[in-house]
Amino acid sequence: MKKTMLRGAIAAAAMIVGAQGALAQDADSLTINGEIDIVTEAPAAAHLDGALRTVYSGWRFRSDETQAMEMDDFDNPGMLAVEDAMVAWNTAEGTEGKSCADCHGDAAESMTNVRAVYPRWNEEAGELRNLQMQIDACRTEQMGAEAWGLDKTPMLNMEALISSVGRGTIVNVAIDGPVADMWEQGRELYYTRTGQLELSCANCHEDNYGNYIRADHLSQGQINGFPTYRLKNAKLNGVQGRFRGCVRDTRAETYAVGSPEFMALELYVASRGNGLAVEGPSVRN
Amino acid sequence: MAENVTPRVRVPRSAAAGETITIKTLISHTMESGQRKDGDGNPIPRSIINRFTCDFNGQNVIDVTLEPAISTNPYFEFQSLVPEAGTFTFTWFDDDGSVYTDTKEIAIG
Amino acid sequence: MTFTRRDTLLMAMSATAAAMLPFRASAAVEDNIAAFTGGAAVGEGGITLTAPEIAENGNTVPIEVNAPGAVSIMVLAAGNPTPPVATFTFGPLAGAQQASTRIRLAGTQDVIAIAKMADGSFVQASAEVKVTIGGCGG
Numbered sequence: 272m273k274k275t276m277l278r279g280a281i282a283a284a285a286m287i288v289g290a291q292g293a294l295a296q297d298a299d300s301l302t303i304n305g306e307i308d309i310v311t312e313a314p315a316a317a318h319l320d321g322a323l324r325t326v327y328s329g330w331r332f333r334s335d336e337t338q339a340m341e342m343d344d345f346d347n348p349g350m351l352a353v354e355d356a357m358v359a360w361n362t363a364e365g366t367e368g369k370s371c372a373d374c375h376g377d378a379a380e381s382m383t384n385v386r387a388v389y390p391r392w393n394e395e396a397g398e399l400r401n402l403q404m405q406i407d408a409c410r411t412e413q414m415g416a417e418a419w420g421l422d423k424t425p426m427l428n429m430e431a432l433i434s435s436v437g438r439g440t441i442v443n444v445a446i447d448g449p450v451a452d453m454w455e456q457g458r459e460l461y462y463t464r465t466g467q468l469e470l471s472c473a474n475c476h477e478d479n480y481g482n483y484i485r486a487d488h489l490s491q492g493q494i495n496g497f498p499t500y501r502l503k504n505a506k507l508n509g510v511q512g513r514f515r516g517c518v519r520d521t522r523a524e525t526y527a528v529g530s531p532e533f534m535a536l537e538l539y540v541a542s543r544g545n546g547l548a549v550e551g552p553s554v555r556n
Numbered sequence: 557m558a559e560n561v562t563p564r565v566r567v568p569r570s571a572a573a574g575e576t577i578t579i580k581t582l583i584s585h586t587m588e589s590g591q592r593k594d595g596d597g598n599p600i601p602r603s604i605i606n607r608f609t610c611d612f613n614g615q616n617v618i619d620v621t622l623e624p625a626i627s628t629n630p631y632f633e634f635q636s637l638v639p640e641a642g643t644f645t646f647t648w649f650d651d652d653g654s655v656y657t658d659t660k661e662i663a664i665g
Numbered sequence: 666m667t668f669t670r671r672d673t674l675l676m677a678m679s680a681t682a683a684a685m686l687p688f689r690a691s692a693a694v695e696d697n698i699a700a701f702t703g704g705a706a707v708g709e710g711g712i713t714l715t716a717p718e719i720a721e722n723g724n725t726v727p728i729e730v731n732a733p734g735a736v737s738i739m740v741l742a743a744g745n746p747t748p749p750v751a752t753f754t755f756g757p758l759a760g761a762q763q764a765s766t767r768i769r770l771a772g773t774q775d776v777i778a779i780a781k782m783a784d785g786s787f788v789q790a791s792a793e794v795k796v797t798i799g800g801c802g803g
């Protein structure tokens with residue numbers, strides 16, 4: 272009896288050590304195609320007020336197998352979407368008979384620093400736009416084409432294309448000036464507990480990143496890797512669609528994709544990743 | 557024909573005669589397993605790629621039978637001998653009768 | 666939520682059915698192996714099956730099979746609703762009797778690879794893959 276208990280105690284101790292060994296982000300570094308270095312760890316921006324010391328890309332919390340799928344474009348199924356979007360980029364549409372390429376030329380040259388600065392204030396329209404809204408504004412206003420709609424497949428594909436050519440550039444979302452109020456609203460949402468489970472974003476992604484939630488590692492919930500190809504549903508997923516999933520899992524009514532609340536939250540969460548590199552289309556579980 | 561099925565292959569441009577090279581292939585395909593149900597509870601019929609072959613100058617390299625347990629966007633990596641310069645032919649066979657092919661040239665040197 | 670007597674009975678019955686499933690699955694596995702080997706004895710060694718010990722998601726699990734000198738290799742997922750996964754047949758120009766792919770696993774289970782060797786003998790390897798249940802799963 273005593274022996275059994277002792278053995279049990281040793282096993283329990285080993286499990287805790289094992290758990291601690293698996294805690295938090297790993298030390299791997301990310302280079303895509305052997306040439307694009309991705310910053311997956313950076314000192315937290317000053318506007319986080321010390322809430323985090325260091326910010327980490329979600330890539331650092333994934334298993335070796337999932338990580339490997341993002342390290343080579345051939346292995347990354349998200350790059351299939353990028354290829355589809357390249358066709359769309361060069362296809363004339365709408366009443367103006369223009370393609371993206373007619374104004375923007377080669378995306379690999381003109382779009383490298385776009386994903387890194389969105390969501391962003393649009394002075395002309397007088398509104399905060401995320402990248403998807405800007406793409407649809409281009410389509411409806413410049414091309415005279417139909418809007419794709421937020422989180423729709425061609426939209427996610429195009430967002431993936433624009434992200435992919437910007438991989439490696441450092442996220443630098445502006446939080447001051449005309450967006451200051453929305454940023455503040457986003458910050459408030461981030462720290463507000465919602466749902467029957469009474470969880471805020473921060474409860475999981477700030478207080479408990481690196482810990483297990485069931486059998487899964489919680490990340491910091493950074494969005495530098497979006498759109499992201501998830502193994503779970505084998506397709507690209509948008510940021511705000513992911514927000515919906517998170518809020519729903521707190522057992523709350525969620526805000527809609529494109530709502531002012533999620534726009535504010537996207538701005539705030541994006542700014543928490545200032546200093547990390549653009550990584551989309553990333554691969555996650 | 558299933559929508560948006562695009563094959564992709566990666567083959568080195570050249571090899572030494574008799575060398576063994578690594579080939580990677582990926583094809584966009586939902587690989588509907590036949591195990592799932594739609595929103596109304598009706599089973600979604602199986603629709604998969606059921607066979608993949610790779611040949612070089614008419615000789616077979618690999619011939620794969622795929623079942624519904626192969627993931628969405630089927631991916632294969634395998635080794636081929638390259639006895640001489642020539643053409644790799646890759647063929648995917650869809651449940652619906654569609655056949656998708658891709659070819660890649662390889663030089664010796 | 667309250668359970669009626671009938672609900673409880675039904676639940677007990679489905680639990681029993683679920684408990685019986687592994688036996689059915691293993692019969693299916695045996696049938697598949699028998700169809701591949703023609704009932705011949707299956708040895709060990711000479712074949713490697715590489716799979717993650719823990720898969721973050723069962724939808725996309727990378728595996729690799731390698732059996733030098735094999736004519737073909739069959740892969741089975743013992744715990745899937747239908748166990749067959751793939752069969753690799755190597756042609757005269759195969760540079761190695763080796764292949765990698767990505768597979769679906771319905772849950773934690775054994776993955777089995779059986780190689781038919783050039784001399785008509787069979788060898789097998791298996792690996793348990795633990796499929797984790799996502800935290801939030803989105």
